Amino acid sequence: MGGSILKRFVPFVALDVASEHQAEELLDQLAVAEKPIIKIGMELFYSFGPSIVKMVQDRGFDVFLDLKLHDIPNTVKRAMTAIGKMGVSFTTIHAAGGNEMLKAGREGLDEGAQAAGVKSAKLLAITQLTSIDETILHEQQHVDISLIESVQSYAQLAQNTGMDGVICSAQELSAIRRVTDDGFLCITPGIRPTIKHDDDQKRVVTPAQARELGSNGIVVGRPITRSDNPVQAYLDIKQAFMEE
Numbered sequence: 001m002g003g004s005i006l007k008r009f010v011p012f013v014a015l016d017v018a019s020e021h022q023a024e025e026l027l028d029q030l031a032v033a034e035k036p037i038i039k040i041g042m043e044l045f046y047s048f049g050p051s052i053v054k055m056v057q058d059r060g061f062d063v064f065l066d067l068k069l070h071d072i073p074n075t076v077k078r079a080m081t082a083i084g085k086m087g088v089s090f091t092t093i094h095a096a097g098g099n100e101m102l103k104a105g106r107e108g109l110d111e112g113a114q115a116a117g118v119k120s121a122k123l124l125a126i127t128q129l130t131s132i133d134e135t136i137l138h139e140q141q142h143v144d145i146s147l148i149e150s151v152q153s154y155a156q157l158a159q160n161t162g163m164d165g166v167i168c169s170a171q172e173l174s175a176i177r178r179v180t181d182d183g184f185l186c187i188t189p190g191i192r193p194t195i196k197h198d199d200d201q202k203r204v205v206t207p208a209q210a211r212e213l214g215s216n217g218i219v220v221g222r223p224i225t226r227s228d229n230p231v232q233a234y235l236d237i238k239q240a241f242m243e244e
């Protein structure tokens, strides 16, 4: 475990905007610099459905479809089959759904991709959302192990059920790497250019810290989408994350 050369993706851009027009504008701006993988989340998908995925793909971007499935195994399998057919590169499921649900999700995703003749997406399990901290975990969820133990245990479950990796905070990377194999992906949202921030994210690191801690890829939304100059914001974050 550990020791191999770390695979690193350029930052995933979370396209959390309200309209198709805003999404297209941002993609056109980014495309001038390069074409990072675009994360489509609940806001755009629930507003516009699969056509938003196609719009992004038609512009030449790979898609990370982040719908965080969490339901009974049969429902998750059938939903994942539909996602598998869309030809996206990454998608997500909640580790808290358990062993059976995770395996069903994997099966559905692979079956959908096979039926459509496309490559199956990398399936990432959400461990603990980066908006959760120890206080919420203990006082609201009544979990009596530490946040890091919870994330570590979900990462093991994810690996044992055929997930390609997890979503976590970069703060938990060394704990996860201790119990998972080389090549297991750790993709990390909760990224802010400076640690001082004023929003819903609780477990936050900078792009440079994410690199130092060994993240395979950072997910960045508002620091790019709400910037006056989204392309420059993307390039600055990319440089801080990728440079050796």
Ligand SMILES: O=c1ccn([C@@H]2O[C@H](COP(=O)(O)O)[C@@H](O)[C@H]2O)c(=O)[nH]1
Residues within 6 Å of the ligand: 014, 016, 041, 126, 128, 129, 130, 131, 167, 168, 189, 190, 191, 201, 219, 220, 221, 222, 223
């Ligand atoms: O634990 C998680 C899982 C997913 N996300 C998603 O990442 C982006 C982060 O956006 P920011 O604007 O940079 O906070 C967003 O789409 C979340 O749904 C996460 O933040 N934490």
